[in-house]
Amino acid sequence: MLTREWATLPEFAAMALPGVPETRALQKWAISGNWSRPEWRNVYWRRRSGTCGAIEYSYQLLDRPAQLAWMQRHVVISVEDEIAAFGDDKRYADEWRMFHEASQTKQKKALEILQHLDRLHRLMEAGHTLEIAIYDVCREFGLKRTTVMNWRRRVKYVCRHHWLPFLLPGNKGATGPRAACDEQAWEFYRSDYLRAERPNHSDCYRRMVAAAEKNGWVVPSAKTMQRRINELPTAVIKMAREGRDRVKDMVPAQERDRTHLHALQAVNADGHKWDVFVKWPDGTVARPMMVAWQDLYSNMFLSWRVDRSENTDAIQLALGDLVEKWGIPQRAYLDNGRAFASKRMTGGAKTRFRFKVREGDAAGVMTILGIETIFVTPYSGQSKPIERGFRDFAQGLSKHPAFAGAYTGNNPMAKPENYGSSAVPLETFLAVISDGIKEHNSRLGRNTAVCGGVKSFRQVFEESLAQVQPRKPVAQQRHLWLRAAENLTTNKKDGSFKFLGNRYFGSFLNDHLGESIVVRFDPQDLHQDMHVYSMDGRYLGDAPIIEKTGFDTTAAAAEKKRAEKLLTKATKMRLDAEKALSPAELVALMPDLDEDGEDLVESKVVQQFRPRAVVAGSSALALDCDEEQELAREREEMAEVMQLRDYL
Structure with a gap:
């Protein structure tokens, strides 16, 4: 399009167009050519508004060289x-x-x-x-x-x-008709090409030609068929040949702004399989799995644990490290894997989508601590920023000089020449990883919206943490992440419970006979005291193990007898404390009986009285009551002695 078509004679002269003279000569030229004839008004000349009626002329009145120069200067096409x-x-x-x-x-x-x-x-x-x-x-x-x-x-x-x-190069125009092609041939070619096996064009065309010879189809050239396929929507071709996930990649990634958060407001966690062979203390060689927790505001790695696999124990211990060192986060973004979505971690959460949710399930660690759990899409790195940090570890830290010969490569096709030549000891691996994560958190010049290309992850985390008041755990809550949890039922008679072949008991369990409880224990030492909780998360007490004893061990029997006496004595004291009033005092507090004023109810049925015969020997009923009670006590003591002798 032309950005300008009109100009006055002085303006034409000032443009220095080819063949256009200076202003005086151009005026004589316009007069001799009669440029201002009336029939040309508003076609080749017009009066410019706002300029006291100055006359401007169209560039079409100039010679051809001047017109070409004018168009070259004022034509803009986009x-x-x-x-x-x-x-x-x-x-x-x-x-x-x-x-x-x-x-x-x-x-x-x-x-x-x-x-x-x-x-x-x-x-x-x-x-x-x-x-x-x-x-x-x-x-x-x-x-x-x-x-x-x-x-x-x-x-x-x-x-x-x-x-x-x-006018695109290679475009022959719109006048030529398309090459003839039977619809059945086109369907055959299209269906063959749009398969998950991803056949190439030449093979599809060769099979179509063979089918055309059999069925008498008219087919165009291979180039024409390829152009027809390329005219299909790209998303359709990708879904058919590469799968549904590749179509999702065509949607622009969501840009999540985290500047409105603060430290410990939201965290995310995931597992990372290291590309390093590690020699474990038992002599086995395997790639370790790291479970880590990351702050979403600053991208700082807050805690991590290493184990042979991604399991709930490692996740729970890493969470405990986070809570003890920094505080309790408000929200946690996790994937829906078995370890992260286990009942031990998220039991009782409303957003769990793994395992069957039952009404009597024990509350998980995160549920008790009040951490809101949000499960993200599985296998979606965009939903978990921690994956970006794992990629840095895979590219840099896995290739540390201390891991020479132990690096495996990030896929089977990228194995180094010295693959499997050595395995790094576990102690060395943990030391290098610890230093690497510290350097990762403290590295300056991080190019994020929070760091601004200047600060490190640790700096922005500590600055934000100083302005908020994170929730800190109490002493009783430390059992939550140091122990695993199981649902058990106490004995209906004495309150003891069994777990993994051992029996445990605490006097506080007498108040929870036959109830469901939650125990938290150290999986590596089952002889430690069990930390017992109610189903709603209340801490009840510690239950020590009841050790098994030999059949002929008298010390254990005496210990049991002593425990019974202590329990009986404590219970008797508690009963006396509860029974503050004697029966006589209860009677004194009751209203007096008024026999005279009581209305007697007359019975309607009358039975004749017949006296019984006196039984001979009835004088035996005259035994003294005190002597009879004394004989009963002696018989009970003799029975207890006999039972104790049989037990020993």
Whole structure:
């Protein structure tokens, strides 16, 4: 499009266009040519508004060299202008789509050709013949007449606003019909190509030709079929040949802003399999698994643990390190794996999607600590920023000089030449990893929105943590992450419980006979005291193990007898404390009986009284009551002695 078409005579002279004289000579030229004739008003001349009626003229009144120079100076053609010009016209939608898919070099060449044709078109509108206009354009830009005529043939039957896509290099124009192709042949070729096995074009075309000879189909060339396939939507081709996940990659990644967070407001965790062979204390060689927790605000790694696999114990211990050192976070973003979504960690959470949720399930560690659990999409690195830190470890820390010969490569095709030549001891591995994570947190110049390309992860974390008050755990809560949890039921008679072949008991369990409890224990030492909790997370007490004793061990029997006496004595004292009033005192507090004022109820049934015969020997009933009680006590003591003798 022309950005300018009008100018006054002094302005024409000041532009130094070819063949245009200075202002005085140009005025004589305009008078002799009668440029201001009335019928040309508003066509070749007009009065400029706001300039006291100054007259301006169209550039078309100049000679052809001056017109070409004018158009070259004031013609601007852009892709946006061409697209906006055709509006809602969808007749050439396919051609415009091909133009957008073309390379930038081809688009630039098409714009250059369009500028030449536009100048040619405007010269002809100014009254020049086709041959003269072609001659002027070819002489000005060093083109050949045949080239210009070929360009004109491409757009001969096309609306002016749709010329641009037809001028792409390699585009033959819109006049030629498409090659004939039977619909069945096209369906055969399309169905064969759109398979997960990803066959190439040549094999699909060869099979289609064989099928066409059998069924009498008319088929075009291989290039034509390939062009037809390429006209299908890219998303359809990717889904058919590469899978659903590749189509998801076509959607721009979500940019998550974390500047509005603060330290410990949100954390995320995941496991990372190290590409290093480690020699464990038992002599086995295997790649270790690290479980780590990361702060989302600062990207700082807060805690980590290493084990042979990703298990709940490692996750729980790493969480304990985080809570004890920094505080209790508000939210945690986890994947839905078995270890992270286990009942021990997230039992009782409403958003759990693994295992069957039962009403009587014990509350998990994170549920008791009040950490909101959010499960992200599995195998989605975008949902867990910690994956970015793991990638840094895989690229740098795994190739540490201390791991020479133990590095395995990040995939089976990237094994180093010294693969499997050595294995680093576990102590060395842990020391190098510890130093590497500290350096990762303290490295300056981090290019994140929070660090600003200057600070380190640790600096922004500590600055934010100083401005908030994180929740700190109490002493009783430390059992939550140092022990594993299981649901058990106490004995209905004495309150003891069994776990992994051992029995445990504490006097506080007498108040929880037959109830479901939660025990937290050290999986590496089952002889330590069990920490017992109620199903709703209340700490009840510690239950020591009841050691098994020999059959003929009298000391254990005496210890049991002593425990019984202590329990009986303590219970008797508690009972006396609860029974603050004696029976006589209870009677004294009750209202007095009024026998005179009591209304007697007369029975309607009367039975005749018949006295019984006196039984001989009834004088035996006259035994003294005290002597009878004394004999009963002696018999009970004798029975206890006999039972104790049999027990020993």
